[in-house]
């Protein structure tokens with residue numbers, strides 16, 4: 001476990017980064033009974049069977065939520081007034097978040113003609129359609145369901161806005177405005193028994209949900225003491241998506257610094273916080289390969305669930321029990337863990353477009369491996385200015401054959417997902433890993449590496465086994 005701790009030095013910074021600083025969680029009551037221990041305390045809301053968008057958890061909006069069709073009231077297509085080709089692009093790329101009841105922290109719906117004419121949430125002097133054109137072009141924060149808006153789709157949106165975002169009276173068939181959530185995601189879709197859950201909760205760790213205030217960009221940390229009696233591995237995990245309207249993304253960390261059980265507070269990440277699992281819209285259940293367990297920890301560890309909420313849309317009844325469900329197992333034959341690639345050496349000049357920073361995990365470091373390492377997932381992580389991240393493997397060192405491990409292009413901060421590698425990508429001793437991040441600086445000031453949201457990061461966390469084979473100094477490989 002020491003190795004893990006060491007590794008986290010870097011990690012720490014990084015993930016904590018998102019969290020901002022502040023006083024530590026200072027909660028008193030440690031009655032963490034249900035939330036931090038087993039079995040589906042939240043299973044009912046969580047997710048499969050077509051409810052991952054959290055419709056049922058939000059009683060007050062019951063009538064309209066999640067289904068833009070409801071809004072039209074008279075059976076006309078929900079997208080009435082929007083030209084058919086535009087509605088199709090929106091349905092495929094935007095409505096998973098910008099639904100009639102906006103989901104995952106999106107600030108407004110984009111399902112009716114009127115939705116495009118009203119003042120934008122972030123700038124009341126401009127109509128929404130203007131910001132739409134801005135956000136789908138490459139020099140602004142990119143937006144779309146999987147981070148990849150095709151050129152023709154982008155052009156369809158941009159052209160419509162450029163022509164004045166005019167109303168259309170075409171009768172087109174209604175593109176399905178409420179795409180079915182993936183039934184394969186959520187605790188109920190796991191092929192194993194859920195034995196541990198970590199979820200957002202009210203102060204004191206009660207079953208009660210966390211009341212999500214009316215703010216943008218809230219990083220909230222929920223703390224737990226270890227529910228584990230012995231060293232334990234994870235065999236699978238699933239996201240629990242409760243109040244999907246305001247849930248933007250979450251990351252679960254492990255730390256050896258004791259945490260209040262059932263605590264809620266601002267995020268103040270300990271120096272050894274290590275990434276265990278993370279989720280953003282589009283993220284899926286994760287199953288470890290047969291015979292491989294992911295390091296989870298033991299009785300002396302604590303856990304921190306860091307959740308990013310975005311309640312820009314202004315739901316005053318937002319209440320959340322989101323988090324993560326694990327199937328655990330006694331240690332398996334092979335141990336998987338997380339190591340970091342990328343760089344902390346970041347300095348992005350004012351107005352730079354397509355600025356690149358590169359981090360190398362050199363052959364001299366991978367030569368320390370006693371044998372091949374199997375990489376089973378990548379989790380690219382940057383902040384708001386990140387446009388693309390890729391990791392390439394050079395076989396046998398610089399100049400060797402190149403293989404792409406992951407190419408997240410475009411990267412979207414609003415949609416950071418884990419990329420599984422199945423079958424695993426094998427890293428051999430002596431291979432070199434090069435991670436390159438691309439940034440567009442729209443802030444008007446130079447931007448450097450740092451932990452705050454206005455700073456930047458360039459990391460690819462990779463999950464690999466056998467991790468115990470890796471010397472501690474090689475778990476953070478960011479040169």
Ligand code: HEC
Nearest residue numbers: 093094097105106107120121122131132135143144145281
């Ligand atoms: C994965 C969820 C998701 C998808 C898919 C998505 N968005 Fe967003 N969108 C967000 C979130 C979260 C915000 C608020 C935070 C921010 O501004 O980045 C947002 C904000 C916006 C804004 C800014 C509004 C303002 O007032 O500043 C625009 C414009 C926008 N989205 C347009 C789009 C368009 C057009 C699409 C489809 C091509 C799309 N989005 C797809 C999540 C999403």
